[in-house]
Amino acid sequence: MNKNRQMKEAKVAEIKEKLEKAQAVVLASYQGLTVEEDTQLRKSLREAGVEYKVYKNSLVTLAAKELGHEGIVPFLEGPVSIAFGYEDATAPARVLNNFAKDHKKLELKAGIVDGTIYGSEEVKKLASIPSKEVLIAQLLGSFKAPLSNFAYLINAIKEKNEAGSAE
Structure with missing residues (x-):
């Protein structure tokens, strides 16, 4: 050959x-x-x-x-x-x-x-x-948003209860 x-x-x-x-x-x-x-x-x-x-x-x-x-x-x-x-x-x-x-x-x-x-x-x-990294970041961001909102809600309830008991 x-x-x-x-x-x-x-x-x-x-x-x-x-x-x-x-x-x-x-x-x-x-x-x-x-x-x-x-x-x-x-x-x-x-x-x-x-x-x-x-x-x-x-x-x-x-x-x-x-x-x-x-x-x-x-x-x-x-x-x-x-x-x-x-x-x-x-x-x-x-x-x-x-x-x-x-x-x-x-x-x-x-x-x-x-x-x-x-x-x-x-x-x-x-x-x-989008790239795989961007898609993962978007997915994690979508998980984080409801958790952040939930934590904010719990904190607001706690602050309201503390304010109500202080009166």
Whole structure:
């Protein structure tokens, strides 16, 4: 087997591993971004814990077909980047969508979340879901509010009873 084929097979194996490991994968067209914009995008993705790669479409196609994700193959045309979210399933979509709002050259193409393939509109909807940390904070806040109100009520009753007994 020649060295070129071995390198390609290793790349396909790497892509397959990343696709399997990721909670969410988002494909985006980045054609027209400047080097400075691309650097800024990569920094934002890195800060969100998202891995961002550009692979040959033919290699991604092979890996996707081996994993049964043939549905993303039509989106692998032209320059396509891939964002892999391992910790937060909404992070790749959220960061790419926020960046695309200010940089019209970046276009969300498709995504895979838990094995389900979504088009660009569904990926944009996914981007609007808050991160896991924000959702947990909101949940805890909703628990705290009734408890705080209850404690305030008990304290008010206690103060009223103390005021009534002082008279």
